Amino acid sequence: MTIGEMMSTKLSYFNFPFWRAEPSRIALHIAGIDWTDERPNREMFMAMKQSGTLPFGQLPVLEIQGVSYGQSNAIARYCGRLANLYPTDALQALRVDELMSAPEDLMIYLGATMRETDPERKLELRRAFAQERLTPWLVHIENRLLLNQESDFAVGDSMTMADLTLWRVIRWLNDGILDGVPKGIADGHLRLQRLVCAVEDHEGVQSWQNRETN
Amino acid sequence: MTIGEMMSTKLSYFNFPFWRAEPSRIALHIAGIDWTDERPNREMFMAMKQSGTLPFGQLPVLEIQGVSYGQSNAIARYCGRLANLYPTDALQALRVDELMSAPEDLMIYLGATMRETDPERKLELRRAFAQERLTPWLVHIENRLLLNQESDFAVGDSMTMADLTLWRVIRWLNDGILDGVPKGIADGHLRLQRLVCAVEDHEGVQSWQNRETN
Numbered sequence: 001m002t003i004g005e006m007m008s009t010k011l012s013y014f015n016f017p018f019w020r021a022e023p024s025r026i027a028l029h030i031a032g033i034d035w036t037d038e039r040p041n042r043e044m045f046m047a048m049k050q051s052g053t054l055p056f057g058q059l060p061v062l063e064i065q066g067v068s069y070g071q072s073n074a075i076a077r078y079c080g081r082l083a084n085l086y087p088t089d090a091l092q093a094l095r096v097d098e099l100m101s102a103p104e105d106l107m108i109y110l111g112a113t114m115r116e117t118d119p120e121r122k123l124e125l126r127r128a129f130a131q132e133r134l135t136p137w138l139v140h141i142e143n144r145l146l147l148n149q150e151s152d153f154a155v156g157d158s159m160t161m162a163d164l165t166l167w168r169v170i171r172w173l174n175d176g177i178l179d180g181v182p183k184g185i186a187d188g189h190l191r192l193q194r195l196v197c198a199v200e201d202h203e204g205v206q207s208w209q210n211r212e213t214n
Numbered sequence: 215m216t217i218g219e220m221m222s223t224k225l226s227y228f229n230f231p232f233w234r235a236e237p238s239r240i241a242l243h244i245a246g247i248d249w250t251d252e253r254p255n256r257e258m259f260m261a262m263k264q265s266g267t268l269p270f271g272q273l274p275v276l277e278i279q280g281v282s283y284g285q286s287n288a289i290a291r292y293c294g295r296l297a298n299l300y301p302t303d304a305l306q307a308l309r310v311d312e313l314m315s316a317p318e319d320l321m322i323y324l325g326a327t328m329r330e331t332d333p334e335r336k337l338e339l340r341r342a343f344a345q346e347r348l349t350p351w352l353v354h355i356e357n358r359l360l361l362n363q364e365s366d367f368a369v370g371d372s373m374t375m376a377d378l379t380l381w382r383v384i385r386w387l388n389d390g391i392l393d394g395v396p397k398g399i400a401d402g403h404l405r406l407q408r409l410v411c412a413v414e415d416h417e418g419v420q421s422w423q424n425r426e427t428n
Contacts, residue, residue: 056316056354064305073287074311081304090295091278097288102270104318108325140270 008036011075012048013060015039019103019172020072021060023164027079029211030204073100080161083204087160095155099162102141103169109133113180126180134173134185141166142189152198159202166192167199222250225289226262227274229253233317233386234286235274237378241293243425244418287314294375297418301374309369313376316355317383323347327394340394348387348399355380356403366412373416380406381413 013021028035048054054061055070062075080086087093113125145154154162176183199205227235242249262268268275269284276289294300301307327339359368368376390397400406413419
């Protein structure tokens with residue numbers, strides 16, 4: 001390992017803005033540190049997996065000074081600390097943490113629909129997911145957000161990792177990306193929509209989205 | 215709401231030592247604060263759910279000074295902070311967080327087996343889960359633990375929420391509680407077994423297990 005590798009920070013995840021890594025990428029960008037944005041394709045990922053170097057056999061992975069760390073929310077919390085997007089107050093952190101954890105509740109049900117290979121059955125499972133799981137989940141999230149009147153963000157008066165996470169989850173579920181999950185399913189939740197707009201208007205997020213990529 | 219309720223801390227979860235709440239109960243016990251250990255039965259839970267007061271429609275719920283918080287890992291992190299079972303150092307916290315998050319990877323696959331109503335199909339799904347998901351997961355956990363030579367615990371030289379979480383997950387998966395998951399499936403992972411023993415020998419855990427219950 002070279003001295004450069006020893007000192008480096010690298011985040012590896014597939015080339016799409018999914019909630020499991022995009023909030024961490026943006027936090028690293030906002031933190032203003034020097035880091036590598038690695039985006040393996042399927043083939044590279046399989047090679048990484050085979051080599052046994054992925055901490056939990058999956059992505060994202062954050063490498064800090066030659067040591068690898070896994071688990072999206074653990075990584076997000078660390079990157080959030082670097083960027084002052086994670087509260088130091090324990091009760092504020094609890095509020096941020098519960099919203100960062102909430103998408104896992106969806107994944108428990110959505111996972112089975114992802115693995116279903118029969119297209120008709122998949123669509124059926126997705127429709128049931130949207131109606132029975134996603135719809136009440138969105139009501140819970142909306143109600144949690146309504147507890148905060150201080151700003152358009154989820155917790156306190158500035159953006160946190162909870163906002164970046166919810167924003168990416170909602171854009172994924174609401175934009176008609178998943179067959180069987182109706183486009184606009186979250187549109188009626190106005191507090192959540194305010195959060196989405198506030199994140200997209202945030203200077204750091206805009207700077208990330210307008211960055212030069214090569 | 216009375217002044218007593220305003221000041222109180224209450225943790226509500228079903229009456230079994232599952233990893234989603236038992237680590238938090240133990241942390242509150244170790245923290246030595248005054249708290250209520252509420253254990254609703256199925257009927258009480260359904261009434262709570264109907265009343266719309268559960269933050270995400272599920273348990274555990276932590277109530278602090280009349281405000282409710284949800285999500286097991288968020289609650290665990292907060293209780294861990296109260297008991298000094300969660301590191302203040304960001305890199306140590308990252309290590310603890312990744313191990314606290316890791317069980318969610320299993321739940322994504324286990325969830326579908328829980329909801330399966332056909333007993334034969336359930337057993338088949340469980341066997342596939344044990345072989346294809348749990349077995350490699352245990353190897354990853356064992357390898358993560360081997361990175362720490364400082365003690366029998368997962369991170370640093372003392373017990374953290376990562377240990378309490380892994381201990382409860384492993385006792386649940388290894389004790390033959392889930393049909394189709396072979397008893398002793400984690401026995402070959404000696405580092406993990408050392409962790410389990412260290413947790414069970416811990417003074418605070420013993421004090422919790424030997425407490426007077428009424």
